[in-house]
Amino acid sequence: MMENTFILSTVVENKPGVLFRVANMFRRRGFNIDSISVGPIEENGLSKMTITIYGDRDVAEQTVKQMSKLIDVVKVQVFDYEDTVQRELALIKIQFSSNKSLSELTNYCSIFRNRVIDVSPGSMIVEVTGTPEKIDAFIDIVSGYGIKEMARTGITALQRGTKK
Amino acid sequence: MSKISGSQALLEGLWNEGVRVVFGLPGGAIMPVYDALLDSEIRHILARHEQSAAHMADGYARASGRPGVCIATSGPGATNLVTGIATAFADSSPIIAITGQVATPTIGKDSFQECDIVGIVTPVTKYAFQPMQPQEIPLVVKKAFKIASTGRPGPVLIDLPRDIQINVADMNVPKKVDIRGYNPHITPHPVQIKKAADLLLNSDKPIIWSGGGVIISNAATLLREVAEFLMAPVVTSLIGKGGFPENHPLSLGPIGMHGRPEANKTICEADCILAVGVRFSDRSTGRFDEFGKDARIIHIDIDPAELGKNKKVELPIVSDVGIALKSLIASMKRKIVKKDKTLWQKRVQEIKSQIREGDFGSGNGIYQSQIVKKIRELLPSNGILTTEVGKNQMWGELYYQVIEPRTWITSTGLGTMGFGFPAAIGAKVAKPDVPVVDLAGDGSFRMTENSLSTCMAEDIPVIVVILNNSTLGMVEQWQRLFYDRRYSGVKLGNIPDFVKLVEAYGAQGLHAQSIKEFEKAFKEAIISDVTTVIDCPVSPEEDVFPFVPPGRGLNEVLFDSEGQK
């Protein structure tokens, strides 16, 4: 699956309306955004927008070109998934019915190096940071206990190595 | 530095960009700008509907090559512009649309005549600005003109809240603008040009396909040089008519759904296509997978996103068309080996000689093609023809030979009925010394006919030729061909007496029942100094052929309604 996932690493103006323009372009061309994360970067008035898309290489190429056409988009790079280091953060609220389940869950958390950040009667909130695959794997394991709620940030990524 | 109002800053900015005329219609949220217009030397031309104001600006831009400007108030004024903006966007025409907006403290409060015009036009503009401080205006105007007129041109909107039109500020007028996300790439990669020269010279059967980009880039002369050097036939897209003189021996006319049959046939036989300033529109290419399937394709365009968008090509070149053609000529001239192309030229002549116009078309002797040819005969080569949309446009496409660039103005990408008349007015304002004619259908003309008031009040004489078939003809033709003659919603019935109608506006109305009468009327119209409308009753049964049905390849041409190929 991952060979058809591309990561667009873009630098955009940090001002109102930019996300709208980007989202609008995707909608108009019928491309789908798998995940998106945005945050300011060190350079003046700019943000980094990391977008993952799923599709063939032609779609990726066309997406890059259409992104580059947007005046508020200063720079666009597209990476194959494997050429990047990715991190994502998830907050997962898991329910448990017994102390046994609680200790099993705590155990899984330590294997995955997750942090338990809240425990209430019958449920706990876990913070998971890592690659999207790691988060998926953790969700797989604990889903049997019952996931009550979950929030994922979407991928943020940088290209490997010294190329900039 | 002295303090001036936002409105004054806007008008000064326009003036500095060379704007001497704007088209518009006022309302509450744009009144400060209209007040400042009274003290400005910029001419304001009052439209009777904002859609027409936008088309006028568009016609002005296409005829002159300079951005056209239109102005409207907030809310309904702004939304009325949208069709005109979308039309300009689809055909890469540089217009600047200025809209009033409610005052900044009331934005987002669903105030009276508030409308999110920036949100609405974002998909159909190159950019939309909404400055929030008067001192931003000079920079915004400069950026707007730069964006609209460079790279692949297109519309830009400036939405001005009412309070910033009024408020005064120290205005810092920038000399140069730098937009960090906008740097159109205009020079070709030399290796790609060398490859293109090799491909073309070593091909047996090259053809040039010339589009709107050639006209926008003012590259008609260079294109002609390439064609004559290669002795290659030239076809165009619908919007590309005029990028190569259609009375030139190498010209085959436009390709596409209603293209010339010799053009469609020849491009199917070519082994190398030089596609210049085109975007591979489905109306031009027919089925994408059939198009050029036996040819090696070189595609030159300034918009990288057009390369490979609809069709993968062997050699994509991102560049301004003119600059690329110049280096292509230089590169070809340096080569010595050049394949002999006389066999191909013979074949092209053969194809041409097989096309006999009497063999296609139906109805009473293809009368409408005669009218169109008569217009060409009587109009000087720099005379401008605009069209509406429908059969009228297709008759023009097939039979009107465009000789000079910027003398054929038609809505191709969006296909907007009602475009031709106001666009003719805009073109006439840009070129007051040449005759300007709108080739119209009665359905389209009625959409913007109230622009007759603008012609009369502002003394802008244009000519309208109405091919009056009392139907929405093009749709009717499709119903005849593809819906088993089940006519639905196409009979216009109860059409007005056009002569009386235009006379009511104070314009001149003439009737022409025959080609002889038409000739007389048109000669009268050309020398007349008031707008003249010639009503030509024509048979609704006279269909436009040849015709490549939608979804077919260009080699599947229908020559008449019997399905004769």
Ligand SMILES: Cc1ncc(C[n+]2csc(CCOP(=O)(O)OP(=O)(O)O)c2C)c(N)n1
């Ligand atoms: C604004 C708009 N509405 C509808 C259409 C769809 N349409 C395309 S051609 C046509 C008929 C045009 O009729 P007319 O102007 O009388 O020209 P004719 O085809 O009869 O020459 C219509 C309705 C359109 N292109 N534009």
